[in-house]
Amino acid sequence: MQAPVMFVNTGNGERQTGRQAQMSNITAAKTVADIIRSCLGPKAMLKMLLDPMGGIVLTNDGHAILREIEVAHPAAKSMIELARTQDEEVGDGTTTVIILAGEMLALSLPQLDRHIHPVVIIQAYKRALADALSVIEEVSIPVDIENNDQMRQLIGSSIGTKFTSRWSDLMCDLALKAVRTVSHNVGGAKQEVDIKRYARVEKVPGGEIEDSCVLDGVMLNKDITHPKMRRRIENPRIVLLDCTLEYKKGESQTNIEITKEEDWNRVLQIEEEQVKAMCDAIIAVKPDLVITEKGVSDLAQHFLVKHNITALRRVRKTDNNRIARATGATIVNSVYDLTERDVGTHCGLFEISKIGDEYFTFLTKCKDPKACTILLRGPSKDILNEIDRNLADAMAVARNVIFHPFLSPGGGATEMAVSVRLAQKAKAVEGVAQWPYRAVAEAMEVIPRTLIQNAGSSPIRVLTQLRAKHAEEANKTGAQGGGAWGIDGDAGKVVDMKEFGVWEPQAVKLQSIKTAVESACLLLRVDDIVGAKAAKQAGMGTGGGGEED
Known part of the structure; x- marks a missing residue:
């Protein structure tokens, strides 16, 4: 699905150097941040994404949106990668990261216009990052995870x-x-x-x-294999297998020539004996339920039904692992290795229910399950x-x-506290590095500002109030900034987050700022965008890809 964006496509042979490359990267990063900006806060707008097959996705989840949109610019791709990193690391704050990184890059433009070298800007950004992390730790509070x-x-x-x-x-x-x-x-x-x-x-x-x-416990989208098997068992003994309950045929080179009718009967008899031996090995541990990741032949079902054993077949490997965790059973690769130790007995109830048109297997009432299904x-x-x-x-x-187990105040309060404190500390920074250091302080204001905009209030007025509150707190408390003033995302007003009760995990805040600053530094370091040479023919794609035309 094509996002409504104009990106500079650096195709084959097209080259952008120095200033042009930096401008191009910053523009691309800002464009991605602008797409996602309206998705922050409780009054967030939804995006409707169209995929090539004609399906639609309606969401305001930053990561889901960025995963779906198609972009051509390498810097934009790198921004989208950020959201993925944030999602894998802490699972939240994907929108925040993109908006912060976009703003940091946007505010590095005036620094580049002042002819400050990118390396100086990067050093100032890194220094501001270290100070910002210490501010976040100061405004955070410990939490009781049992509460x-x-x-x-x-x-x-x-x-x-x-x-x-x-x-x-x-x-x-x-x-x-x-x-x-x-x-x-x-x-x-x-x-x-x-x-x-x-x-x-x-x-x-x-x-x-x-x-x-x-x-x-665990729920599977499966039904039993034979109509006479039990559909409800209390306190079942469960055996989990990773092998087939079918006749093991010879390899592809095996040929059998049969001349007499008795020989044919003997071949069938051997097949039956082999399946019976497998089933006997299972029956020996007296299970009520057998679950296998592979197939179960009709003959094996017949032997199992005779002993009142229920079987489920072709269960996914991941589901089988969850069942093993929930029921205390061990997954066994060969039926001949089965012992009493491998049987799972922690499950309280096995039953098959019909929901809508489909049958689902429920293994519930487990004692201390370490796996679950939502x-x-x-x-x-x-x-x-x-x-x-x-x-x-x-x-x-x-x-x-x-x-x-630490919480930081939400609603843009943490970011505003960092912004005010960095602005104060910027006065102590010597030389031209003071400008980029201050730019980080300004960039942090983008989160409360976006929250105010999305709530439909006047950003200038409310942001000025918020900045004044934080400056007052910082002066009052000296070194310890107690800044818990943030934005009520519904009304767009300044509120005290301690009373309002919006908190976020400190891990998410730390990771957001680290990722945003690191990626801004990475993109600032780029001074050349070169299209790699296309392979002339199949098989030539391995060597000399990075040469310039």
Whole structure:
């Protein structure tokens, strides 16, 4: 899908040097930041993205938008990569990073006009970054991760800007429960919280959004393989396999020549004996439920049904790993290696239910499951996809706080505190480096300013009030800036975040500023954009790609 943007395309042989390259990079970065700017804050606008197949995506999630738009300029691609890095590192703050980086680059233009060398600008930016990080740590407060109300408020501020904000309490509870379920100690005080692998989101259209829940176990989109198998088992003994329950045929070179009818019968008999031996090895550990990642032949189903064993086949590897975590079973590669130790007994209930037109397998009531499934219900696929994106942010926020239990005031308060403090410290910076150092202080104001604009208020008036509040606080408290004054994103007014109750994980704030400054420095260092030579023919693409025409 083509974004409504004009980018300078540096095609083959086209070259931009020195000043021209820097201008081109800064323009591209600003353009990307402008696309995403209206997506910040609770009054954020939505973007409608059209994909080449004619489908549409409606979202205000910065990362989702940037992932979909197509750009030609290398600097714009590098900006989009930023959002991906931020999303993988801390899972939130993708829009903030892009807007900050765009503003830092935009404010480096006047410095370049003053003929300050890019290296001097970069040094000043790095120095300002170190000071900014210490300011963030000063205005942050520790948080008790066991306190549900505090955690709910925190997660609420991350999804308050999103589509799901009306079901904020429900989403916070889902995210919190899911993260607490999958977190476990890996020895000592070290926590492992792998939400990507062990907290799966299943989206089932239909029902109401309020019907969404976190299951204390795993749900699969599977039905049993044989109609006579049990569809509900309490306290099942579960065996997980990573092998087929089918006749092992010979390799491709194997030829059998049959001359007598009895030989044919013997071949079939051997096949049956082999499958029976496999099933006997399974039956020996007396399971109620067998789940395999591969196939189960009709003959194997027959032997299993005889012993009242239910089988599920062709389960995804990732789902099988989750079942193993939730039920305490071990995935076994050969049925002949099965022992009592490998049988999972932590699951309280296995049952198959029909939701809409499809059958789903539920393995629930697990004792201390370390994996879970979040079942999302909603009116349509588009809405479910948007809820899924928002929930991923909420879970990332909860995970960050467990790892790094400090909160920074939200609503642009942290950024404004950094801006005011850096402006004060800039006076002590010697020489021309003072200008770029001050530019970082100005760039930090872009977050509260954007929040005010998106709420429809007058940026100049409200921002002046906010700056005055922070300057007053900084003078009053001396070195310790207690700046918790920020912007109420709904009304566009200045409020005290301590009373207003909008907090964000400190990890997200630190990462946003680090990533934004680092990327601005990286793009400022570029003084030449050269189109690489296209390969003349297939097979020539390996050597000498970077030469100039």
